[in-house]
Amino acid sequence: MPEPDLEQLQRQHIETLQQRYSKALVETGYDALLISSGAAPMRYADDHGYPFQGYGPFLHWTGLTGLENSWLLIQPGQGARLQVHTPDDFWHASAALPDEAWARDLAVEGSVETAPPLPVLSTQLAVLGDPLTLAGVPGDHNPPALVTAVEATRIHKTEYEIACLAEANSRAAEGHRAARAAFLAGESEFGISLAYQQATQQRESEAPYHSIIGLNDHAGILHYQFYDVVAPEVSRSLLIDAGYRYRGYGSDITRTWAGPGQGEFQALLVGLEALQKRLCQAVAPGVDFVALHRKTHLGLAALLSSAGVVKGMDEEAMVAEGITRAFFPHGLGHLLGVQVHDVGGKPVPSPADAPFLRLTRTLEPGMVVTIEPGLYFIPSLLAPVLAGPLRHHLNQGLIDILSGCGGIRIEDNVVVTAEGGHNLTRACLP
Ligand code: GLY
Ligand code: MN
Ligand code: MN
DSSP: OOOHHHHHHHHHHHHHHHHHHHHHHHHHTOSEEEEEOOOOOBOTTSSOBOOOOOOHHHHHHHOOTTOOSOEEEEETTTEEEEEEEOOOOSSSOOOOOOOSHHHHTSEEEEESOSSOOOOTTOSSEEEESOGGGOTTOOSEESOHHHHHHHHHTTTSOOHHHHHHHHHHHHHHHHHHHHHHHHHHTTOOHHHHHHHHHHHHTOOGGGSSSOOEEEEGGGGGSTTOOOOOSSOOSSOOEEEEEEOOEETTEEOOEEEEEEOTTOHHHHHHHHHHHHHHHHHHHTOOTTOBHHHHHHHHHHHHHHHHHHTTSBOSOOHHHHHHTTHHHHHOOSOSOOBOSSSSSOSSOOSSOOOTTOTTOOOOSBOOTTOEEEEOOEEEOOHHHHHHHHHSTTGGGBOHHHHHHHHTTOEEEOBEEEEEOSSSEEETTTTTOO
């Protein structure tokens, strides 16, 4: 059972969703909506499914990540109905019906059917969900105007959602502390992942995304996906990007640590952390996120200069010539919610100078964003610069030393408030 406050907030959250969804349905000409929870597809020629987490709009209403083949039926003016798939199956545990206060505000029922409940008296039925689960279901499947309108309902978080994201941060913080200790104790990437899971008490398949745990040069692979079971001879650096899912909501936190004797890397790390904190402090309503991303590049240029990685170029020129992009190829951040890269962040496409930026909005109160600048030594991106006309500006010897540490990313989750921003991550992981 959640705390009484959270319980109250969740009931308000559902009420807000009723209003937001009613408006979206009226505006797009529908009088009923079915939302599929989704189902994990089977692996080809096998009898095992892929790990399952659930479809965003279903999680937005229920927070229930483990329910496959379940349905929500929403009819403005008539409330919402939740059908939970409870098959007669002696191989697996059956899903328990939620019995918390919010669920009592919906009509909840178990069903052995995978087919959805159908509305009576609906003439315009829309259906949202993974097309793999919608075969044979009547109504308009994933109509684009409604998909866009429903995505818009997720941009501004309710108080309940912010409380869940705060808790998701607090629990992940325990994992990050344990991971740092495991790194300093010389554990392998696999050992560090075990320490993280032990501290968070969450298996990785339930976390919002597969953790990224890279030692040494692996820290320079943006979404490094393996775990070496053997520790390297010398652990020079650790980059860990790992979250926690609480009642459907995911935190997304990255920390980078230097091992003993890595003076040059440690200096760069201190500089990047200072820049990251300044960027978090800049979060406020009215801030253009694309402009903040560009400001990050100028900050990185200053850091590359002061660290002696790049010499004899002014900051604007380093950005204009694409040098900072070779060190920081991804975006500054994204919206966060029931999906780690939450929807609704790009009403306009990313600009040509920031092709991987996932958020092109002006910040408004209620948005929750990540702020995650990075600085990496990625051979395939640095090679053309090191071979090009500006090569004399780069300190190859220092780059060789730093390459052994892979890279740095520091990532916090920040709520945009009426006054500025509230950093959910630093509140529990200073
Ligand atoms: N964990 C993926 C990201 O930071 O966007
Ligand atoms: Mn992120
Ligand atoms: Mn991340």
